[in-house]
Amino acid sequence: MLTYALRRLLLAIPTLLLISLIIFLMVDLAPGSPMSEIPRSIPPEARQKMIEALGADQPVLVRYLLWLRQFFLIEPAYLIDGWFGTSLGGGAQRILSWQSRAPVFDVIGQRLGQTMTVIGAGYVIAVLIAVPIGVYSAYRHYSWFDQVGTFIAMIGYSVPTFFTGVLLIVIFAVNLGWFPSYYDTSLTVTDFATFKRQVWQMALPVTVLALFHAAEISRYTRSSMLDNLGQDYVRTARAKGLLEPQVVLKHALRNSLIPVVTVLALGMPSIFGGSIIVEQVFKVNGIGAALIGAIVANDLPMVQTLTFIFAVLIVVFNLVADLLYGMLDPRIRYE
């Protein structure tokens, strides 16, 4: 298991480096980058000085390595300083946002929690809804429950989140007035009343995310459960007189969840992508909203860093899923 984990970890590092290179080059070489948009009225000497001051006269490779150093050495050093009160950073230049002149990582640190709370809650609820539905539809294959479930899953899978979100706002916030139509980021949970408000304002965005992902996950659970229920070992388990719940929930379900874990991992990019939309609809002040804000304001360091943070999150969660997979299915470890 340890060698397997190490191998996966070592594979993740070149992936991350390549992704960072792609993101860096795309932003750096794009025609829309501000380096190319210094007005022509500026005299050439001043222009040269500006470019030198920005470090833009260095070769691409040097700038890429400097950016990597900032990202992987200097920023974590400041993070540790913040936690333990040390001074590892030593006053080195941090990645600054062009919009707010504040370090990019401070902004991200403030916002990551919001994103993770909403997405995490949505995803956990999605799994909790989807797995039982998938199992029961497979167990009662072609029953009315299965038919209705498949139809609803198809709808949940096809209706885009930005439409479900808007629809829920129109119905539950505007017409019925049950829930607030936007998410109040400044709310801090201190007692029961604020906790209730927090749950209330999370209800709609979490519902949207949960519905969308539950549709996908339940379909995968169902088809993987169907495959397993037809296997010989299930017949053997029944033949030796095990109770039905034991056969289905212990023998078949365990094996069926293995491919579902892969789907959860492969869905990571779309989950974080989807969070951008849900944050936009419900005005959640998370990193997705920060990305949109930075794009509108042409704030390149922020955009570069946030895109890369999304990539890091995806790779990390993929790694977690890989490790889970290795734990669930010992055959994977010895490929």
Added chain:
Amino acid sequence: MSEPVSETVGKPVSETVSETGHGLFSDRPRSPWADVLRQFRSHGGAVAGVVILGLLVLAVVVGPFLWRLDPAFIAPKATDMFKMRNLAPSLAHPFGTDQLGRDQLARMLAGGRVSLAVGFVAMLISLFIGTTVGVLAGYVRWLDGPLMRLTDLFLALPLLPLLLVMVMLFRDALASVLGPEAGAFLLIVGAIGLTSWMQAARIVRGDVLALKEREFVLAARSIGTPPHLIVLHHILPNVISPIMVAATLGFASAIITESALSFLGLGFPPDFPTWGRLLFEGVEYMQADPNRVLFPGVAISLTVLSINYIGDGLRDALDPRLRRR
């Protein structure tokens, strides 16, 4: 399956016979595509999907010739414009008007054209890249490793953020060369195609790997058929079914992605309606007029739902194990 007649049990017999043109006992062999069609037609959801998608495409293609109001028309006099604003649905404007007095039905039709065209072209691009990568990886051994690592890399990319960044960086440059509409179209279609080919590539590679070792390919190689002809004549026709299924799913997801970009305000320029853009504009007015978000939202959802059902039906129809039931 002892008697041959039982093969048509569960399907209207007269229909299958007349449709395929020959019965079970005729001399001519049954074409496999007729079988596929027969199986496809037994999938209720898929047939409904074809009908609904067909109606939507028809409405969007023919509609603007029948409903002749200009989607960009704003009354030139300010007083007229104010009178035309935010009208509720009526005979003159069945879907109402927007905040500038433009006819919503005309805008929906024009927007649908763009949304469907974007989805279709982006799907073609992603299929082309995916099939090329898949065939190369499956057929050329030394390319397999690098190309599959590339596919894994693309699968780990944060796609929506990257798409947003691409639109932000390249929109103005392309717009100055090609004009705002053509520039935005090319950019969005290209960006979506470039970021959605991975599934198709994986499926095609798997199939090619299996096909490569089959006898008919070995036979073709042994009589000296050059590799590009083997791929064109023997491999590609045999991977067409997974490609078709990937195509429908790609079409649906491309439409959703375009709408999502437009919804985030980073799609087409404001005067250029797409369903996603109309939904985005409608959000501001949804308290006063929920129709503004309902119509484009339902249009997108219906399109994607019917395409997904068609994909489901195609997958069942193209699977020979299911077809024989």
